[in-house]
Amino acid sequence: GAVVSQHPSWVICKSGTSVKIECRSLDFQATTMFWYRQFPKQSLMLMATSNEGSKATYEQGVEKDKFLINHASLTLSTLTVTSAHPEDSSFYICSAWGGNTEAFFGQGTRLTVV
Amino acid sequence: GQQVMQIPQYQHVQEGEDFTTYCNSSTTLSNIQWYKQRPGGHPVFLIQLVKSGEVKKQKRLTFQFGEAKKNSSLHITATQTTDVGTYFCAGSNTGKLIFGQGTTLQVKP
Numbered sequence: 001g002a003v004v005s006q007h008p009s010w011v012i013c014k015s016g017t018s019v020k021i022e023c024r025s026l027d028f029q030a031t032t033m034f035w036y037r038q039f040p041k042q043s044l045m046l047m048a049t050s051n052e053g054s055k056a057t058y059e060q061g062v063e064k065d066k067f068l069i070n071h072a073s074l075t076l077s078t079l080t081v082t083s084a085h086p087e088d089s090s091f092y093i094c095s096a097w098g099g100n101t102e103a104f105f106g107q108g109t110r111l112t113v114v
Numbered sequence: 115g116q117q118v119m120q121i122p123q124y125q126h127v128q129e130g131e132d133f134t135t136y137c138n139s140s141t142t143l144s145n146i147q148w149y150k151q152r153p154g155g156h157p158v159f160l161i162q163l164v165k166s167g168e169v170k171k172q173k174r175l176t177f178q179f180g181e182a183k184k185n186s187s188l189h190i191t192a193t194q195t196t197d198v199g200t201y202f203c204a205g206s207n208t209g210k211l212i213f214g215q216g217t218t219l220q221v222k223p
Contacts, residue, residue, distance in 0.1 A: 102162055103204070
């Protein structure tokens, strides 16, 4: 299947700093990318949907000013967690989707805020 | 908004027993997908169902899509220890892919 590369795979940052997570589709053009958050032993919770060249659509309860999403090209989307706090510690995972085909997931990023 | 409910949350079976997880959507879906996530890993695509009433098989796994395209099931026959993991359904509609809560399967050898 197609390859989606997510970087970094894990990151530890200090409270109050910002962290950027990159998601790249390596061998196909993803018009839509999804960002999910997963807490231990729970499902993937959709945070936002981003379409190339337009503003991301955030799910209810997700702060758009805290979780900045940029989808500047058909192969790259970024999620920036601004002014991170310990409660933002989680597993963040991106998914690249072509619309009516399967979604290809990145490897995920485990964020720990200390 | 669109919701996808999945039951049960956990299932422990003896190796060789069958296993089924069920998925229900609050809205009609254009398609439904199933994923498997091993502990510490990311979800891996298993299959996509598109047609009303569709049934697909992958070896010991049988996937069904309901006639109304609002529910789906995954059935594993004669489970093996390699089947351990969390199985997610994901419903597609209005340009979004919404995941169910997942069913975590434990298989006792």
